[in-house]
Amino acid sequence: MYAKIENKSFSTSVKDNRADYEIKRYRDEKEKAQHDYCLKAGIPIFMPKTCYSCGKNVVDFYSLSECLTGILTGCRNCNKSFVS
Numbered sequence: 001m002y003a004k005i006e007n008k009s010f011s012t013s014v015k016d017n018r019a020d021y022e023i024k025r026y027r028d029e030k031e032k033a034q035h036d037y038c039l040k041a042g043i044p045i046f047m048p049k050t051c052y053s054c055g056k057n058v059v060d061f062y063s064l065s066e067c068l069t070g071i072l073t074g075c076r077n078c079n080k081s082f083v084s
């Protein structure tokens, strides 16, 4: 009975780690997309990796297509602007 419970919690934590990994991978993809967009457009990168104000990952609040096609100038979580 104990073994069964252990197995269950083990498989749950593996699943969580995988989901975590996917989130991080997607985040990296979005950060790269934004950097590439800024380079191509010849504009400075305003976006910090984490928001100065709330400490969240800025790209988490934007879609990949938004990171590919426009400049991220603020945090959608706390409405902090990175352009002063």
Ligand SMILES: [Zn+2]
Pocket: 051, 052, 053, 054, 055, 056, 075, 076, 077, 078, 079, 080
């Ligand atoms: Zn913020």
